Amino acid sequence: MGFAVANVSTMVDRLVAANRLYAEQYRNPGMSAVPVRHTAVVTCMDARLDVHAMLGLELGDTHVIRNAGGVVTDDVVRSLTISQRHLGTTQVVLIHHTQCGMLTVTEDFRRELEADTGLRPQWAVEAFVDLDGDVRQSMNRVLRSPFLPHRETVRGFVYDVTTGLLREVFPLSDVQPEDAPEQS
Numbered sequence: 575m576g577f578a579v580a581n582v583s584t585m586v587d588r589l590v591a592a593n594r595l596y597a598e599q600y601r602n603p604g605m606s607a608v609p610v611r612h613t614a615v616v617t618c619m620d621a622r623l624d625v626h627a628m629l630g631l632e633l634g635d636t637h638v639i640r641n642a643g644g645v646v647t648d649d650v651v652r653s654l655t656i657s658q659r660h661l662g663t664t665q666v667v668l669i670h671h672t673q674c675g676m677l678t679v680t681e682d683f684r685r686e687l688e689a690d691t692g693l694r695p696q697w698a699v700e701a702f703v704d705l706d707g708d709v710r711q712s713m714n715r716v717l718r719s720p721f722l723p724h725r726e727t728v729r730g731f732v733y734d735v736t737t738g739l740l741r742e743v744f745p746l747s748d749v750q751p752e753d754a755p756e757q758s
């Protein structure tokens with residue numbers, strides 16, 4: 575226990591030290607909070623995704639909203655709503671990626687958590703087996719949200735972590751009714 579805490583502290587201390595160096599070089603760009611490119615990117619928290627580099631973005635260009643899988647959950651809709659209604663974004667880019675950890679878990683994870691802790695999480699795991707299908711599911715959730723005033727430009731992609739390339743995922747012409755969430 576003591577070791578673990580010490581190690582974590584050491585790592586965080588390194589981050590804080592790196593921040594001191596960063597701040598020494600930092601010049602206040604005097605930007606507004608409105609993203610220059612009026613775009614919000616929703617993607618996975620995966621450590622291999624350098625969102626700014628892969629999209630040629632610079633500081634101040636976009637909102638980046640990240641979670642496990644890059645899934646459009648209620649909380650992502652919350653962020654997108656604030657992004658569009660208060661901070662001037664009008665376009666949404668959804669990026670899932672190959673080798674995503676969410677391809678290896680299932681909704682059984684909720685039951686495992688309940689067995690382990692006595693508490694069933696209130697959230698869905700949002701696991702998926704089909705990358706393209708889940709990108710479309712996320713696109714549909716954006717398209718159907720009444721809170722979002724700008725739904726004309728919603729585009730979805732799968733990022734290949736081995737090549738660095740994005741591949742666009744297009745909506746199916748006959749959009750199926752939204753899958754019922756898996757509940758136990």
Ligand SMILES: [Zn+2]
Binds near residue numbers: 675
């Ligand atoms: Zn991922």
